[in-house]
């Protein structure tokens with residue numbers, strides 16, 4: 001797999017692809033998908049992050065299971081000055097394994113981790129979310145605390161439904177069916193900073 005490429009269609013669903021029946025809650029596939037309920041930007045763990053994702057909802061539960069969106073661009077001007085000053089110097093490290101570790105520690109094997117080693121993005125932006133593991137030059141805990149503080153600020157309801165970070169909302173996955181089909185379009189490697 002080319003780590004810089006987009007993805008073929010990926011199903012976000014609690015239904016088994018072959019049988020159409022519910023996937024048991026403790027199944028690895030469901031644990032994997034629980035990370036979709038953390039605020040994130042698709043594929044931010046790749047060297048070339050995604051340009052955009054196309055999401056088509058085919059089956060939706062009667063309650064919960066929505067997709068929320070929050071704009072870090074809209075939220076940035078309202079950051080408290082002290083936080084803004086810390087953000088100025090912070091570079092987040094995005095790591096696919098970290099977003100899954102938050103749901104179940106050690107979820108990915110060493111071989112799986114090696115496919116997507118941690119990456120940094122050079123463009124000036126509040127580019128964070130579930131894949132953002134820590135901050136360059138800060139102790140791991142301190143960097144995570146900073147990322148958590150910024151994330152809490154930028155995902156307040158007043159910044160939602162514009163663009164960028166998103167997450168699924170919980171639903172009763174043992175009772176209600178949910179099936180969404182997603183594809184992600186890779187960004188342009190030529191636009192990476194030198």
Ligand SMILES: [Fe+2]
Nearest residue numbers: 036041042166
């Ligand atoms: Fe997503």
